[in-house]
């Protein structure tokens with residue numbers, strides 16, 4: 054080959070291997086747009102929507118009209134009509150994925166037989182390929198271990214509801230009694246005590262059990278609390294001290310976990326890791342931390358579970374950041390992670406790359422199945438599922454959905470997909486940082502998190518003025534939808550800093566380009582640079598309701 058040509062090949066290869074840099078692109082996207090929809094043409098014509106919200110008076114680009122509509126919908130982004138958003142819809146990365154052409158093709162091949170359809174067998178096979186063969190439903194076995202659900206929280210509810218029924222038979226003192234007089238080296242018992250009091254106020258019943266986690270998602274926590282079990286979050290010390298150099302801020306606090314496991318083993322039916330840790334900033338959990346939790350829980354014979362919504366993104370961070378993993382394939386890393394747990398549930402609306410779907414999977418040789426106390430669990434889950442979702446082999450989903458999930462699981466661990474995904478979120482964070490806007494660092498996998506406490510640093514603000522809600526409402530007027538995950542969502546009014554007080558912009562998978570996200574950044578910048586002008590907000594409905602952020606209504610004052 055001509056030396057000069059060789060010279061250019063080397064230079065071009067260097068470009069492709071260049072480290073990511075703010076504001077620059079070295080690598081083309083891993084995918085091409087195969088279908089697009091113009092925002093201005095998406096208005097639907099529902100008579101009631103027109104009548105109640107007067108949406109015909111709200112053309113896509115009229116800000117005053119949008120501001121009025123936002124007031125009508127109580128400044129609650131969950132209640133705002135999605136088709137009237139000209140900008141980025143970053144309310145959630147859940148179920149908002151743009152599916153690939155391969156997935157759309159699979160939808161056409163859906164087998165709509167009732168139960169044990171083709172889609173079930175293909176999904177079962179793929180679960181073995183993705184997570185490891187031990188996770189596959191053994192078709193020779195009578196007991197069901199793979200339960201399909203229509204979404205993540207349905208799987209969670211099934212697990213906690215059935216677990217709580219079995220736990221009712223366990224004779225233990227109340228948690229309040231069990232922790233009284235215990236030395237509190239880490240402060241975890243004081244936090245537990247506050248949560249016991251809060252749950253008792255709500256239910257009137259003394260709780261006996263707790264489920265520790267690195268960070269329960271809001272609906273997971275609510276499902277656990279609904280069974281009168283305390284969901285307790287053990288964020289690691291580096292996360293609490295906002296250590297921006299620490300690369301695994303999603304880790305569980307092992308010291309606190311050890312304290313709980315040592316003193317309260319009979320009160321802990323399960324230990325959790327949420328991968329990645331959504332309510333703690335979409336931060337990853339290291340393999341080292343996963344293995345440590347496995348050791349601690351195995352010593353006490355307590356089952357260990359993943360809330361596995363973003364397992365592939367977590368695996369990417371392990372490959373990128375943890376010593377010893379850069380040469381391993383993503384599937385090898387995923388399998389190593391899942392080799393540590395006794396079960397997991399997953400909302401497939403995230404790393405399943407689909408718009409609907411969930412699952413609960415219990416390992417046949419894991420703690421759960423081995424513990425005599427839980428012997429009935431699998432049978433109870435099967436009954437529960439038939440009562441609520443249908444046969445466990447379709448779990449409330451159409452046969453075609455099962456095929457799309459199978460295809461999504463194939464795509465999600467491809468390096469080129471994950472690289473594009475993670476680097477896009479990182480560029481979004483960099484852009485915000487370049488304007489001095491306080492975001493959680495390093496950026497997480499699926500979202501950027503505006504740090505509301507630092508947003509107002511140096512200003513005197515009252516938690517009960519709900520400035521996080523106000524930021525979201527103002528950005529909605531600008532045409533972008535984010536969501537508050539902070540003082541209001543997590544009921545943090547009496548909690549001192551540091552705390553998880555965020556406004557989250559979750560990035561749907563394969564949906565937006567940098568141009569969209571950077572336009573959103575400019576709107577956030579406008580709010581940040583004029584933060585003294587942000588109006589206070591008051592709650593007009595729902596402040597005492599559980600999961601209040603989904604239902605409440607507010608107004609500017």
Ligand SMILES: Cc1ncc(COP(=O)(O)O)c(C=O)c1O
Pocket residue numbers: 147204205206207270272273327331360362400401402410411
């Ligand atoms: C970590 C985590 N767990 C559970 C869920 C619940 O999943 P679903 O929305 O499918 O019910 C979510 C949803 O966003 C989540 O982020």
